[in-house]
Amino acid sequence: MGDPNYDKMNEDEPFDDDDIGVLEGDVCFRSVGFGWLVSVSEVFFLIFQRISRDLQMESDNLAYMELAIHQAKLAMESLEVPVGCVFIKDGNVVASGRNRTTETRNATRHAEMEAIDILLEKWQKDGLSKAEVAKNFSQCVLYVTCEPCIMCAAALSFLGIKEVYYGCANEKFGGCGSILSLHSSCSEPSISDEVPQRKGFKCTGGLMASEAVSLFRSFYEQGNPNAPKPHRAIVQKRVEG
């Protein structure tokens, strides 16, 4: 609980104005006689409920990111750059993926791409229509140990994913704020009304960033055996958040 990123997430969580409106109305309506006692306790109950809901969400977030970290560790065991991810839909893990660039000799086989392919195969096998597949993606939340690169961020935007949580920032290739901001829906003002609608997604960084960084660190300390010839160890990775 001493993780500074933990507190950061609280700040990012916008306070729900609707809840306050309902609560105040409630208090006014019942503030005659002893009703106020009931309503005050109700207020406390609702606040308590809200806090516990937030706490629940946070512990869920951490649990999902743990799964992503586990995938990253699997990548590391196979001498791959340690990045892992999970896709969550309706609270369930629907796909997980890890980096496979070395094994496939295909540098585009990032964890996200692996998991997306699993999802598409699964939904095709289930006979889902294109509309259903698109709807499913719009309900998916991605947890990935490192900020999606420009390629993956673009892909996630094409698919219309709902939300992304990532661990550490990716200062060389990051497509969710570090180099480009492909997650924000209207980065470019549209000049023509024929411009395709860009899909954005909510994106939060810094979830278990230190764990993700330490995986990178131990990977690069052992030396990346798959880097091209003039390689140097990248040890320092700044943590966002």
Place this chain on the structure above:
Amino acid sequence: MNKQLQQIIHIPANPPVSPTRQPTEKVYAALIEPKHANTIIRRLNQIAPLQNLHHLKRIHKKQVQGGKPELFVILCLASENEKQSNTMTPDVEDVVNSYNLTPFVTEVCKHAALSKEEWEEQCKLWPTSYHPPTYNIHGITGFSEEDSESVFSFMKSTVELAKSGDHLFVNAALIVDPLVGQIIASACDEVCSWHMGTSKAKTETCHFKPSEGFTSDADANRIARDTSLLSNGSSNNLQQCDTTVFCLNPWQFTQQSLDSSPCYCHPLRHAAIVAIEASAARDRHLFPDSGLSEKLYEVDSTHSSPSCSPAKRQRITLENVKSGGEQAENSESSNSLTRPYLCTGNDIYLVWEPCTMCAMALVHQRIRRIFYALPNPEAGALGSVHRLQGEKSLNHHYAVFRVVLPELEFPAER
């Protein structure tokens, strides 16, 4: 643009900056006697070096009609703040006084030119030096006759690949090894025809019917416009496929949500991505022993001396495996057989400028040069919307060229 000519245009890493918009800096300059030029310059270089302005030439030679050329010299930087009039150091004032100079303030370009065009414009203000990009990717400074022919020929093959009858419905990609002129991989968009496990499905057999809400929206108009323009306006045949080149509107997957036919769709299988996959498969096929060498490396690393770097060790192991147990000295000479790292040194030809996803995939796969025929004004990442070849933080940079083919009917350019 002259549509009669086929040509190769380099798309630079930075958008060309209009010279009038290049940032400038104020400096003190003065007219000097040519005979004093050497001594004055030597002295000024000592007492007022032009730090961070190394691209500037100290001397500006102006030709005067019917007379001797006039020499101007930069004395020192002038203060940005005009009220603070006296920004010359005593040393510089000394020079001014001893040679009886009349300093005046003039403007010079603040940054070194990034292209020949910029440089030519800069020199109108005050002469600068220009160093073309140090990374030497063949073609930036022009193509030989032979190389141009090869580029045009590969591009034409790519366009043929994308054609279905007279129509350009899909993007196509050709990965080429330019040293031997060999095609490494070729692919078309496989977005609408993707089947699990079978990546060889042809795009022509499109499984989609036009969706219901499709014809009414602006998107449909755009696609119809593109399609009809590309087919010389002779056909509005949208029955074959309700989609077109995926790099042009990669978001269409989320937009046409009324389609209730079963999904045979992989919205990310753009031509470049499929071509990369094919080149990787070829790599695995041609050098199947690499996986073995990794296992050897694991064993190796625990037993060999710690002074040897892991990367070096792996390479040696790989060579040993490839030379089939030959003597170590023999494997030294077989360096040329070493597996290339991904697509290092390879070119890719694409009909359309790739979208952001594809352009970044090509960075990852270490493509050396990208040639495309048609720009992608709404989603292109090589100059249109983004310019990945100019993102300095990326660990690899390719050179980008547009190949203009007169026989291709262009969509309206904006």
